[in-house]
Amino acid sequence: MSKATIKKVAAEADVSTATVSRVINDSGYVSPEVRERVFHAIAKLNYQPSAIARSLKQDKTFMIGIIVPDISNPYFMGISRGIEDIVGQDGFQLMFCSSDENSDKESRLLQLLYEKRVDAIVLATSGGNGETIHKLANSGQPIVLIDRKLEGQWDARPLDLVAEDNAQGAYLLTKQLLEDGHTRIGVVNGPARASTGRERYDGVRKAMKEHGLDRDPLLYNGDFSTEGGIRAVGQFLKEKSPPSAIISLNNKMSLGVLLELVNRGLRIPDDVAVASFGEVEAGNLLKHPGLYYIDQNPYDMGKKAGEILLKRIRKEEQACMVHIYRNEIKRIP
Known part of the structure; x- marks a missing residue:
């Protein structure tokens, strides 16, 4: 059976294709009797309007592209859910892409989404694409940055x-450990090219300097992955004087830190204290009382990003909008 077309629907309903189009798009007057005939023909022929043709006519695809470093990270999925709950009310759908912390892949994904004519792009950049991002923005492509700056x-x-406020969150974590008496601290950070990595490390150093510690902490630059946290613990424990506390500046790396410490038979916080930028869901399951963490609010961030997206798509705002969230430090009881 051949695929139904708008011409076949028009013939079945004994109307013009223009009338069918008005009924489908709910634009212009069509009498109730004719409208009923068109709907009957659509149902009989199982006609599916072309999304591509509709987007060309309306100059909208009702698609929003989202590029994040890791789509498996619950933090980015929380942001995405917040965005979806806002923009979905206006009929927009999300197209997810993962850059895998790879600048080249991110560049290709940006170009792909632009060619797909998405109505807006949400980006947690891996770094290195500032010029490309600004060229797209200057061309009229709405872009909202989340989590990371250029x-x-x-x-x-x-x-x-x-x-x-990445620096403030890391500062609070470090200050708490210092107040607990830890001065030999290991820091598990992500790639330096990511603004989150730079800002959080700055927060660590600020707290240490205020505490009178001018030396740099033990540092492991990972890749914001669970495996990176595991490798960091291995490196720290090889030190002649291992750290008494570890700050992990990303929730997935924090999971790796916890898993490796448990695997090596070390108790938290008796043997090694741990502080995490972001809650680790397994922290409660692994029964780690005393684990400090920054309580992030990705869903609320996503809702705010969704509101900005709709304003940009509707061309309601001119000036750039910046929202920085200050999160609290918490502890697993």
């Missing part, structure tokens, strides 16, 4: 941004 000179050219 690096270098591009940071001075504002785009819409929804992010956390």
Whole structure:
């Protein structure tokens, strides 16, 4: 059976294709009797309107592209859920992409989404694509940054941004450990090219300097992955004087830290204290009382990003919008 077309629907309903189009798009007057005939023909022929043709006519695809470093990270999925709950009310759907912390892949995904004519792009950048991002924005492509800022000179050219106060959160974690008496601290960080990595490390160093510690902490630069946290623990425990506390500046790396410490038979916090930027769901399951963490609010961030997206798509706002969230430190009881 051949695929139904708008011409076949028009013939079945004994109307013009223009009338069928008006009924489908609910534009212009069509009498109730004719409207009923068109709907009957659509149902009989199982006609499916072309989304591509509709998007060309309306100059909208009702698609929003989302590029994040890791789509398996619950933090980014929380943000995405918040976005979806806002933009979905206006009929927009999300197209998910993972850059895998790879700048080249991110660049290709940006171009792909642009060619797909998405109505807006949400980006948690892996770094290195400031020029490309600004070229797209200057061409009229709405772009909202989440979680991460652009690096270098591009940071001075504002785009819409929804992010956390990374430096403040890391500062609070470090200050708490220092107040608990820990001065030999290991820091598990992500790639330095990511703004989150740079800002959180700055927060650690600020707290240490205020405490009178001018030396740099033990540092492991990982890749914001569980495996990175596991490798960091292995490196720290090889030190002549291993750290008495570990700060992990990403929730997935924190999971790796916890798993490896448990695997090596170390008790938390008696043998090694742990602080995490972001809650680790397994922290409660592994029964780690005393685990400090920054309580992030990805769903609320996503809702705010969704509100900004709709304003941009509707062309309701001109000036760039920046929302920075300050999160609290908590402890598993």
